[in-house]
Amino acid sequence: MQPEADADPEWVRALSGRSPASVGSALEEAAGQRRLFSYLARQHRLEGRESYVEIGAPLELHALVRLTRPEHVVEVGVSSGVSSAYLLNALALNRRGTLHSIDLPTHPSRRRMAEGPIRDSWTLPLGRSTGWAVPPGLWRRWDLRIGDKRHLLPILASQVPEIGLFVYDVPHRDEDTRRELRTLDKHLPRGAIAIIDHGPGGGLCSALRSWAHTRRASPAGRSGLGLYGARAIRSS
Numbered sequence: 001m002q003p004e005a006d007a008d009p010e011w012v013r014a015l016s017g018r019s020p021a022s023v024g025s026a027l028e029e030a031a032g033q034r035r036l037f038s039y040l041a042r043q044h045r046l047e048g049r050e051s052y053v054e055i056g057a058p059l060e061l062h063a064l065v066r067l068t069r070p071e072h073v074v075e076v077g078v079s080s081g082v083s084s085a086y087l088l089n090a091l092a093l094n095r096r097g098t099l100h101s102i103d104l105p106t107h108p109s110r111r112r113m114a115e116g117p118i119r120d121s122w123t124l125p126l127g128r129s130t131g132w133a134v135p136p137g138l139w140r141r142w143d144l145r146i147g148d149k150r151h152l153l154p155i156l157a158s159q160v161p162e163i164g165l166f167v168y169d170v171p172h173r174d175e176d177t178r179r180e181l182r183t184l185d186k187h188l189p190r191g192a193i194a195i196i197d198h199g200p201g202g203g204l205c206s207a208l209r210s211w212a213h214t215r216r217a218s219p220a221g222r223s224g225l226g227l228y229g230a231r232a233i234r235s236s
């Protein structure tokens with residue numbers, strides 16, 4: 001696991017609306033969380049996961065939470081918990097807020113296990129559960145729910161009044177994402193940020209594009225990744 005070396009300040013600026021100077025300090029602070037990074041890297045090494053599937057912009061997520069200070073963050077797709085750990089660390093520094101995460105873990109098939117060390121980094125190592133790399137000290141602000149997003153997102157939406165940041169990092173079909181954004185829409189107030197990962201080289205999905213359109217938001221892409229976000233300019 002390598003530290004993120006190419007954080008994109010312009011993307012954070014577009015999503016947070018904060019000044020370049022504040023964004024620069026927030027990203028510097030995120031990069032300075034060396035103990036967190038070392039802990040995550042050690043956990044991955046222990047499980048033989050030299051590479052892993054993670055959102056690709058953990059420093060930007062950390063900075064966005066520090067800059068916008070959301071009370072509720074919702075995340076779909078946890079895996080080992082790299083994005084969760086950065087979100088939780090930022091909430092801990094803010095001394096406020098909860099991360100609500102949903103994950104349906106992927107177990108390696110018997111055939112893959114028989115073939116030797118698991119290379120599919122998003123699968124659960126034997127004896128581990130979702131979020132296995134997250135430092136225990138960060139769990140206090142974590143509401144982690146295990147199950148399919150199709151069932152759990154509507155329940156979560158009925159329980160969380162206002163979502164300041166929504167991070168969606170899960171394989172998805174456009175029609176499902178569209179329905180899920182509709183479910184969450186009234187809980188995303190003006191200023192709320194929605195981020196969707198479309199995989200390496202993936203383009204902006206039409207679900208996020210239309211949500212952004214109805215909320216007068218301009219979708220912004222993180223340089224070099226299929227990661228897009230938008231900040232709601234008007235209420236739902």
Ligand SMILES: C[S@@+](CC[C@H](N)C(=O)[O-])C[C@H]1O[C@@H](n2cnc3c(N)ncnc32)[C@H](O)[C@@H]1O
Binds near residue numbers: 079103105122148
């Ligand atoms: C790309 S990984 C998440 C990586 C994580 N966000 C990070 O940055 O470290 C996607 C996760 O979504 C889970 N997943 C797949 N389908 C799902 C579904 N229908 N509902 C909830 N989680 C799902 C996978 O098992 C995997 O743990």
